[in-house]
Amino acid sequence: MTESPAPNRWPDDDVILYDGVCVFCSRWVRFVAARDAKRRFRFTAIQSGYGTRLAQAFSINPEDPDTNAVIHGGVAYFKSDGALTVLSNLPEWEWVRALRLVPKPLRDAVYNLVARNRYRIFGKYGECFVPDEAMRARVLE
Template sequence: MRNNWPDDDVILFDGVCVFCSRWVHFVSTRDIDKRFHFTTIQSPYGARLARTLGIDPGDPDTNAVIHGGKAHLQSDAALTVLSTLPRWRWVRALFWVPKPLRDAVYRLIARNRYRIFGKYDACMVPDADLRARVIE
């Protein structure tokens, strides 16, 4: 991680991105240990984390996860999160795919996420269970 971050198992995501919000819902429903917490890049906490990681909060090009004291970006972030979820540990095998190839696919989706999946006018409103895991 470029800088120390006091919290662990935090997923940073674009709260107005439909795809990103669905990703958070996907993770939260499968994270039976409730290990992960979530923060939108639009929140004060999330914007601070983004800047610490070198991500422009005004034009995010990646999600991120702090896990095991390290920051993971792009495809590493997605695979790191998935590989901790029950029944999804098999995705660890995808770490064998060369990172430049994985990240190229990730960037292609990230660049086109609003056009393909849509964009909310405001950050998603989480249900009560997820709300307890959101850091603002």
């Protein structure tokens, strides 16, 4: 599991940074929100003021993001580590912890392939995805 260095800690916890104009990324957020019974995770689009600051703190280009990020336990996780961290903290998805046995370079190669082609395969919104009323309280802007 890759942890960010100590200077890259973030004061808010259980925050998922995502590309708000990416259809796949927005569906990921809805998937997590629907299964997060404890309402543990909060979300921020990289295009929001808060999301841009978070991205810049972790050297993610807000204009061309190549990874999602999740802050969990005060530590930032990226790419496949980020996705597995989120999934493994959802009810009935704890089994994904076993996927950490797959070598990280292989997991991240698959992640990178999807990330590079996400707009072409899944599409892109003209503007940031707007969550419904029930989810809005969990969005940091």
